[in-house]
Amino acid sequence: MDAPLYLRPRVDPPLAALLADRPFLHSLVDALGSPLHVLLPEAVAENTARFRSVFRRHHLAGRVYFAHKANRSSALVRRLAAEDPAAVGVDVASLEELKHALGCGFTGDRIMATGPKDAAFLWLAARVGATVNLDSPGELERLSGLVRSHGLGRVAVLVRLSGFESADGHGGAGTRIVSRRSRFGTPVRDTQALLSALERNADAVEFTGAAYHLDTTGVEEKARALEQCVLFLDQCRARGLAPRALDVGGGFGVGYVAEAGEWERWTTALTEAVLGVRPPLTWRGHGYGLRNEGGTVRGAAALYPAYRPTAGPGYLDELLSLPAPALGRSSATLLLEHLHDLYIEPGRSLVDQCGLSLARVLDVRPADTDSGHHLVRLGMNAGDMSLEEHGVLVDPVLLPRGEAAAGDEAPAGVYLTGNLCLEGDLITRRLVFLPRLPQEGDLLAFANTAGYAMDFHAHHAQRQPIARTVAVERQGDSWRWCPDEDYWPITPLGGTTA
Numbered sequence: 314m315d316a317p318l319y320l321r322p323r324v325d326p327p328l329a330a331l332l333a334d335r336p337f338l339h340s341l342v343d344a345l346g347s348p349l350h351v352l353l354p355e356a357v358a359e360n361t362a363r364f365r366s367v368f369r370r371h372h373l374a375g376r377v378y379f380a381h382k383a384n385r386s387s388a389l390v391r392r393l394a395a396e397d398p399a400a401v402g403v404d405v406a407s408l409e410e411l412k413h414a415l416g417c418g419f420t421g422d423r424i425m426a427t428g429p430k431d432a433a434f435l436w437l438a439a440r441v442g443a444t445v446n447l448d449s450p451g452e453l454e455r456l457s458g459l460v461r462s463h464g465l466g467r468v469a470v471l472v473r474l475s476g477f478e479s480a481d482g483h484g485g486a487g488t489r490i491v492s493r494r495s496r497f498g499t500p501v502r503d504t505q506a507l508l509s510a511l512e513r514n515a516d517a518v519e520f521t522g523a524a525y526h527l528d529t530t531g532v533e534e535k536a537r538a539l540e541q542c543v544l545f546l547d548q549c550r551a552r553g554l555a556p557r558a559l560d561v562g563g564g565f566g567v568g569y570v571a572e573a574g575e576w577e578r579w580t581t582a583l584t585e586a587v588l589g590v591r592p593p594l595t596w597r598g599h600g601y602g603l604r605n606e607g608g609t610v611r612g613a614a615a616l617y618p619a620y621r622p623t624a625g626p627g628y629l630d631e632l633l634s635l636p637a638p639a640l641g642r643s644s645a646t647l648l649l650e651h652l653h654d655l656y657i658e659p660g661r662s663l664v665d666q667c668g669l670s671l672a673r674v675l676d677v678r679p680a681d682t683d684s685g686h687h688l689v690r691l692g693m694n695a696g697d698m699s700l701e702e703h704g705v706l707v708d709p710v711l712l713p714r715g716e717a718a719a720g721d722e723a724p725a726g727v728y729l730t731g732n733l734c735l736e737g738d739l740i741t742r743r744l745v746f747l748p749r750l751p752q753e754g755d756l757l758a759f760a761n762t763a764g765y766a767m768d769f770h771a772h773h774a775q776r777q778p779i780a781r782t783v784a785v786e787r788q789g790d791s792w793r794w795c796p797d798e799d800y801w802p803i804t805p806l807g808g809t810t811a
């Protein structure tokens with residue numbers, strides 16, 4: 314068999330301590346079934362503190378808005394509601410997320426409504442005094458109409474911009490490149506019309522700042538967008554408006570794989586496998602977007618950069634430290650000079666290390682006659698733990714039920730299949746190496762799944778059970794748990810016992 318290629322997860326405390334408590338995790342799945350998601354609300358509070366310390370290092374005021382769409386959990390949102398109201402808010406992208414945030418203890422003034430919005434979402438956001446992050450001039454008109462016709466108070470709004478341009482140093486004089494297209498926001502070239510609309514509707518909306526959210530890992534692209542927003546806000550001030558905040562969105566990223574070397578070896582091997590110079594490392598030679606055209610690899614790997622030397626708060630620090638392309642000073646200095654508050658909307662990175670997903674091993678069988686690999690069928694399907702929908706590749710951690718028999722310790726290459734009668738229901742298309750072949754009844758723990766992987770694609774196909782979610786908290790030498798929906802940020806956990 315080929316040498317095992319691992320992609321072992323980055324696991325920090327307290328997630329590491331939770332993973333180490335095998336009997337506790339087995340008892341949870343025995344009681345609540347497979348699959349099961351486990352959340353650590355304390356970890357989300359710690360992540361918030363790390364982002365806040367980056368604000369402090371750069372002397373910036375502002376707020377961390379959790380992008381709710383990363384996880385449906387009540388426990389996480391309630392835990393965040395208990396944080397300093399001046400420092401922590403929530404970003405909601407649907408009417409239901411808004412209702413949920415309010416029910417979890419967020420007051421309207423700590424809520425940011427983003428994304429495209431229907432009339433009910435706009436009305437409730439306006440009614441409770443949320444800040445509306447406007448997606449388009451049309452949305453501005455609809456919101457203003459609602460405010461007037463329902464006699465609502467003036468609504469604080471940010472305007473989301475997109476289509477940032479930059480002079481391209483390599484493309485010859487006068488060449489302008491536009492950053493990646495987005496369905497969302499108003500292109501910067503259309504801001505004159507937007508400014509007029511803000512002035513025209515000043516009786517209904519209070520313009521408080523500009524926003525962007527770029528779906529990229531490129532920090533230079535974000536620094537460019539930040540600078541262009543600052544320049545736009547200057548124009549607004551010159552016209553007599555009084556903006557005071559810049560919202561740089563989310564996308565600070567998470568490092569999922571612990572070791573750079575493992576990620577490099579695996580991605581190199583994937584390219585070699587696509588070229589056919591080594592055996593496949595994926596189910597049926599899946600190339601994750603790469604293909605072999607006459608001996609050359611084409612296409613781009615549709616994969617999240619799972620090893621990240623800088624992510625989360627460190628990435629924000631890097632963005633704030635980077636010189637603005639035209640003005641030269643650092644992004645943080647620009648914000649300070651203009652007295653702008655900084656808003657951020659981290660989703661994935663705010664729930665880094667906040668949970669894991671468990672699945673019971675139901676069946677183990679040889680994959681075919683000669684590869685030596687096995688198929689491991691889990692009590693879970695690809696909708697329950699949608700890692701690959703978000704491009705995240707990482708090995709699960711094997712939690713054996715009992716002690717392994719002597720001689721069973723050889724690494725085993727396995728394909729992880731789901732509980733649906735569908736050829737395509739694989740938890741990951743990677744050939745995954747485990748320290749030994751799992752047995753029926755063992756658990757596999759997928760670490761660090763709280764960002765998008767837990768419930769984003771959950772469905773009722775075949776009436777298979779949807780994963781339950783529990784919140785856990787360390788208590789002395791053991792753990793306490795409660796259903797996610799019963800968690801409140803009071804002691805004891807769940808708040809049900811006197």
Ligand SMILES: *Cc1c(COP(=O)(O)O)cnc(C)c1O
Nearest residue numbers: 380526563564565658659660661
């Ligand atoms: C999805 C989204 C976020 C969160 O993005 P992450 O990559 O999870 O940090 C923030 N803001 C907006 C507008 C979004 O759509």
